[in-house]
Amino acid sequence: MATALNEKERGTLTHPDVESFGQVNRDILKILSRPGKGWWALFSVAVLGVGIFFTSWIYQIVNGIGVSGLMSPVGWGVYITTFVFWVGIAHSGTLISAILFLFRAPWRQSIYRAAEAMTVFAVMTAGLFPLIHLGRVWHGYWLIPYPNSRFLWPNFRSPLLWDVFAVTTYFTVSAVFFYLGTIPDVAAARDQAKGLRKKLYQVVALGWRGTDREWHHFGKAYVFLAAFATPLVLSVHSVVSWDFAMSIVPGWHATIFAPYFVAGAIFSGVAMVITLTVPLRKIFKLEAYLTVRHFDAMAKLILLTSIIVLYAYMTEFFMAWYSGEEVERSAFWNRLFGNYWWATWIMLVCNGIVPIMLWFKRVRHSIPALFVISLFINIGMWFERFVIIVTSLSHEYEPFAWGVYRPSMVEMGILVGSFGWFFFWFLIFTRILPPVAIAELKEVLPPPLRGARKKGEVR
């Protein structure tokens, strides 16, 4: 993964406190040793979340989708909101690892592993929601085109079907990409592990020995997959946005949706990376690897996308007014001042106003400030989808059919539980795979020159 220029400068700039390759191995692989109380505490909360998640879902399957608060005219609510939210989260992992890789961004190495893991788990979470929201989940497989004796095919005109393909493709590719990137690190872990863990790593590492030939193939495959995943980053959220844009619901039917959603997804995804890496950095003492410089770069990306998202909001409101169409105007007026005004204002404040602080370097360099801002953005982006979905549906063409949707406890349980489910996997990940890419990190560190070696450090 060598980049030709200024490796030394970059490495020293990015990770001034990392002294040697050996330290990288020790620091990162230490995380994989016996978990501490803090981890167990977090993990039990996550397991509780998983419990809530599946209890709520099973309760819903047994009793009927009516245990949600969904109604007519609001047929989609918290479930689809949360689906889009998690798909959005899933976005930045591949963005950081694939696109930034192709663009040779110098700050991706430390964070991309966590971001990729986040992607995979977020897609695993998001992918459940289209099933959760089905009235008859036991027939969910009918959306998959499979040969059957009655020649029944799914409807390829339906954006929901595109969703099925987009999400499954995205999951497959990002999972493979994620796995491929971990192989050298798993090999490193294997070399240190004992017992059962070693056996596991042996299998997962596919017999990696680190030969030149292997590195050569690895490099080719990685570039290839990065190039392959890049368009998917853009396509998956475009397709998700078409669930809305392809309909005729006022507030959904807008050409701006695909870029708007992609920007929003990067926005929320990077915010989630910050939300995840700040505690990770703290708990596992990775300050040397995840430096302020990394966070500064991510904050800038957030700032950029926040401006795009805010611009999209303004465009929507402007177009609603400029169209002169009573239905559109009414829909957006209702957004700001109707039954769900609070959701809209949460969205505008969290996504449009709060990120303004990131213009200041002091804020960008303050880890606690970034953490708090990232939480605001996560909340704001969840509400963005809620606003798009719920306010639009509640206030459509037929005034007599307008209605107000209130989420139920079951929906809240599944929403909260989905975080449990996500963190369940993420916490397991931090114990099983090196959450910071060892091999790639080493590429940006100064090479272990003979003279630089201190105190008999071994590579």
Added chain:
Amino acid sequence: MTDGIKRRDFLKVIGAGGAGATMLGCSTERVEKLLPYVIPDEEITPGVATWYTSVCGECPSGCGVWVRTREGRVVKVEGNPDHPISGGTLCSRGYSSVQGLYNPDRLSSPMLRGADGFSPIGWEEAEELLAQRLRESGNHIFLGGRMGPSLTNLVDDFLSVVGGVRREYEGLSEAPLREATRIAFGRNRLPTFDFAQARLVFSFGADFLETWLSPVEYHRGFAQMAGVDEHGSKGRMVFLAPRLSLTGQNADEWVPLKAGSEAVVALAMAHVIVREGGDAGPYYQRLLEGYDPRSAEEASGVPAEEIEKLAMRFLEEKPSLAVGPGVAGHHRNATAANLAVHILNSVAENVGRTVRLREVDQGAPALPYGELASALSAMAGAGVVMVHGTNPAYSLPSGAGFAEAFASAGFRVSFASAMDETAELADLVLPDRHPLEAWGDSNPRPGLYALQQPAMRPVADFDSKQLGDVLISVSLRLGEELGVGTFFDHLRNRWRRIQAIAAPGQGFDEFWREALRKGVVGLPVRATEVPVPLRSPDAILNFDVPALDGDGEFALVVYPSPRFGDGKHANRPWLQELPDPVSKMAWHSWVEVHPRAADRLEVQNGDLVRVRSPHGLVEVPVWRYPGIREDTVALAMGGGHRSYGRFAQGMGVNAMDLLPAEVEQPSGALVHLATRVSLEPTGDRRRLATIEGSSDQHNRPIAPAVALSALGHGGAGHEEEGHGELKEIQGLGGFAPVPTEGRAEDFPLEGSRYGQYDPEANPRWAMVIDLDKCTGCGICVTACQSENNVPWVGEEQVTMGRDMHWIRMERYFERVDASRAGPLDVRFLPMICQHCGNAPCEPVCPVYAAYHTPEGLNAQVYNRCVGTRYCANNCPYKVRVFNWFGFSDVPQPMNWAFNPDVTVRSSGVMEKCSFCVHRIRVVQNRARVEGQRPVRDGEVVPACQQSCPAEAIVFGDIRDPHSRVAQLTQNERGYRVLDELINTQPAVTYLKKVTFHEVESGEH
């Protein structure tokens, strides 16, 4: 054969194992036997409906019905088109009678009160007990609702044998009208009214579209009058009452007069007419001098000029008709008010034209409350008190003391088929049969007889017995003879007399069969209608605005519910769930308050208030209603049952709790407009179970109207391009049928995969709904629910916005002003699936559950639906409804009411109006069987069209240029909802409402 298993053992094992597997494989539900018809019943062909004529037993109007049965069970009732009263349709209460038949709260056997409540007993025992009690004492009372003539006759025979009197009591009595008719014209009868003939109707609060006298008949007549005809002519209605009922909302003008001032206004109008040369006779001439418009203005709040103007129009736009006031307006001078309306009709020369006195009700008069009150005082000394077909413990104000009087009787018997409030107080309950499973007859007006025949064997879950048979059998136990063995014999004997007049030449059996087949027998009416002059009154009446009890801020209007009447129908979930046509609320009660008054009280929709009168207190949510005077509030009857089964009990409040038990003189009717109330906000609130989102159209072309003056010269806004559009929807007809030999590899057929349609193939079904005729009554909603197995969902679900009706009766307030007399504009729009040619729901379904049929129907394949609800989100009309739960798991035996032609939907499935596709198929199959003939225009009738008394709905093939639907689509008033906005190309064309006032530009 020495080792291994033997063949015989092998078979045993396989047999047992197979049986076990079968048992395991099946569901755990009870295994039921299926037996083929060894000897087929001659009237039952599996899969084919058998229809029986009968009479609707839900109210005393006496509509003739056709009962649809499948495999020996009743699945639906429809109006009998040969019957002059029902004319082919019924009201919502009539359509719900199958839910009365299969009501799970019907008693499964006679019940006897013991020390610890009721316990079931057998019929033998019960009848023996009743006979014994009758023998022990005398002086019995039989308190009944309106019954058919033969049953009434039998009851009278029975009472004369055992010694007792019969008292008739119906919760909704028009006694003041009868009394006023007696005073004015010397005839102790209810007149009938010819709405269809009238050009101008003044309704002084008579709710003739909902509950007043004969609503189905008057509904039809009104629609004929009020709908614009092909000559561009249209009758109008003025509604003069403090509150707009559904009838009021259908008026063209509203005069919001002060509660109780109808008489003064009517007399002032008569005064003007007499001044202009009208003839009132000497007595009334003198009387009218005292009632000039100026003094009426003071009493009623209606400006004198307005009264003058209205009176002149009433005189000029002939024939005119004034009706009312109805039950909601029964105040302390109600007879005077009805008399004043008679005077108005008389001076305008309407009597004999639109007011018919000869064609009158001759049944025994429904005894007003006044006589019931005397019966109540007689109960203390009575031996056995029998109650049948009425529920005074519920429908009387508590001050009437029914419970105490009833308790003082020697022995109390109720013939209620379900435990109602009165039955709860009885010692013995002998459940009567439902009219759909029992014999009977009706005689709603002179010369009109109809037979009520059982359309099925009695529902086996309920061990019921018809009142007539009980009485006969009890009298036999008493050793008395009523002359007949069964009620059926009695009925036939009585009908021999009818046959003697109606068809003297015919054999009785032939006559009987013919009467059953046709459902109605008409006797020659003796004389033609002649004007009847006014007579000097034999009683001194007070025409003034009556005093109201208490000093509350608001006059209280208590009106009969269009859904429950006086509460008798509250145990039907279809009716509970039917949104009230005025408030659009279901299940619970509400109090109607004018928005300005509500602002003064600082209450919003759903805020709970205590409504306090000097006589009682109820706690209800507020509904802000612009169609009520600021100084008046209104409550519907029919809610707040303390018993009467799971669907009625505890739903809403009983408005009678607020009323005094007071009698109007001289008619003896219960006073309904009697008291003032105060409203105190409790600070609590609830979510209303309403289907109403916004009653404002927000300038959208949903329910536009056109002024009558603009009709005929392109003013309706139907441009030439409209015809081009029509071609376009015709073009989007159906699938191209591609010839195939059915080989697997031929599928999916070329051209059929993505819904490419062939302009040349098949009919294109379409509908036209005339909004000028539609009254927004909601009868079609109930008829559709019965036809299509549409589930009810309950109060909580309706509150959440999950009602499942396939027809949403939208109601928009365009111009409703309670502060002064003037034009009124309330728009109704039955919103159903529009079966769009370019349907937004179809492309978004990922599994093709929503698809286009070759006949242009927008079909929903229930068993393919996975429940993404994307189609509902993308439907701009919001007509798709979702099965949030397994709503079709109804309590036994209500599942018997399911129509076998229509799939019962499961949980998690989307559904919507199908244009009654099963009815289309029945007709197409019939046409095919009858020599491959084409389907005739008008042959396919969806359930909503069938049920519409206003005949506002027309259905047919739009590709046939001669069909009515194709021609009406071209009407200048025709438009399609939202089509210009989103290009959905609906198959439903609405015809704009026609108003007398100018429709403002910008106002749709």
